[in-house]
Amino acid sequence: MLKDRLIDLRTDAVAKPTVGMREAIARAEVGSDQFREDPSVSRLEERMARVLGKQAGLFVPSGTMANQLALKLFCQPGDDVIVGRESHSLWHEMGSAAALSGVQFTTVGVDGMFTAGDVEGVLKPRGHMLYPPTSLIQVENTHNRMGGWVWDLAQMREVCALAREREVATFCDGARIFNAAIARGEDPALLAGPFDLVAVSLTKGLGCPIGSVLVGSSDHINKLVRYRRMLGGTMHQAGIAAAAGLYALDHHVERLVDDHAHARLIAEALAGVPGVSIDLDRLETNIIVCRVPDAVAVAQYALDAGVKVLPFGPRRLRACTHLDVSREDCERAADVLTAAVRSCTMTAPDVDTVLLSGPGWPTPTVQL
Ligand SMILES: *Cc1c(COP(=O)(O)O)cnc(C)c1O
Numbered sequence: 001m002l003k004d005r006l007i008d009l010r011t012d013a014v015a016k017p018t019v020g021m022r023e024a025i026a027r028a029e030v031g032s033d034q035f036r037e038d039p040s041v042s043r044l045e046e047r048m049a050r051v052l053g054k055q056a057g058l059f060v061p062s063g064t065m066a067n068q069l070a071l072k073l074f075c076q077p078g079d080d081v082i083v084g085r086e087s088h089s090l091w092h093e094m095g096s097a098a099a100l101s102g103v104q105f106t107t108v109g110v111d112g113m114f115t116a117g118d119v120e121g122v123l124k125p126r127g128h129m130l131y132p133p134t135s136l137i138q139v140e141n142t143h144n145r146m147g148g149w150v151w152d153l154a155q156m157r158e159v160c161a162l163a164r165e166r167e168v169a170t171f172c173d174g175a176r177i178f179n180a181a182i183a184r185g186e187d188p189a190l191l192a193g194p195f196d197l198v199a200v201s202l203t204k205g206l207g208c209p210i211g212s213v214l215v216g217s218s219d220h221i222n223k224l225v226r227y228r229r230m231l232g233g234t235m236h237q238a239g240i241a242a243a244a245g246l247y248a249l250d251h252h253v254e255r256l257v258d259d260h261a262h263a264r265l266i267a268e269a270l271a272g273v274p275g276v277s278i279d280l281d282r283l284e285t286n287i288i289v290c291r292v293p294d295a296v297a298v299a300q301y302a303l304d305a306g307v308k309v310l311p312f313g314p315r316r317l318r319a320c321t322h323l324d325v326s327r328e329d330c331e332r333a334a335d336v337l338t339a340a341v342r343s344c345t346m347t348a349p350d351v352d353t354v355l356l357s358g359p360g361w362p363t364p365t366v367q368l
Pocket of ligand 1: 064203328
């Protein structure tokens, strides 16, 4: 299989800027964002805030930095942060919450989501002699590692109402909040509504090369300008990147329905293969996480046939659809993946061992 025919489903972040987006980037009006004078950045921040129903926005280099900034804003070292199982902050940010903000995480729930009742069980009060105070509750919508699952709006409202009652801040890691909104046919502002602060990624389904936007109250955003600088996230003529975000809001939101349909196409094909386990009812967006007999063997077979997917565990596999894969690509990927599973002669141990190398993953080269 030729390299240029590779269908890369490892993550939606691999999508490259389209010709139209590159033209928008080339035309971008820029200024000094350090002095808050970049017109494209300001437009993107204002627009994202409006779309998500908040007062103000802040453009930052990455979703990881957005998540770190939420911790800087709401937490003191030693504080406790409540998160769902397998959240991005826990698994994909290199321990930066501990390293940079000195917080600890308490994980609740079983499926990446949790109820107000779950929170009640672990929420620790301020001013207690023994307990680390809970200062933040974090919700990931859609939930990446669980398979792009969408949070129930009523459940988010209950969690956030309890948080407000207990004077605990709320943050939505909404890297894929537009996927959630499109999947449910909801106004994204409604999904952002319960939270004090929301982060949205430009580089996932929206297909931009760089950046995330945080939205919240003007007071919070003003404070975040300082913390962004502290973390080295202040950029200069960042309008070059912000222009892509503005373009994406015009052109790449509605089309997320296609990514969702493509993911379903692959998932339904896989679900029919003996040995595959996948929750089709909860598959509403662009991420497929399924159990297969041997994730490494499947990923290797697929790679040899020109399809890249990520093994997450010995029997757990992830594939994401995005802007750069067409319906035909996904039909081919479905054929390749189903053949890959059928070719499995061995079954890997049915355990949730962490597996962070293998086909699809870059070879680790640095030991820190
Ligand atoms: C990708 C992702 C992020 C981080 O985004 P980067 O820009 O890659 O740092 C944060 N949260 C979730 C849920 C994500 O999927």
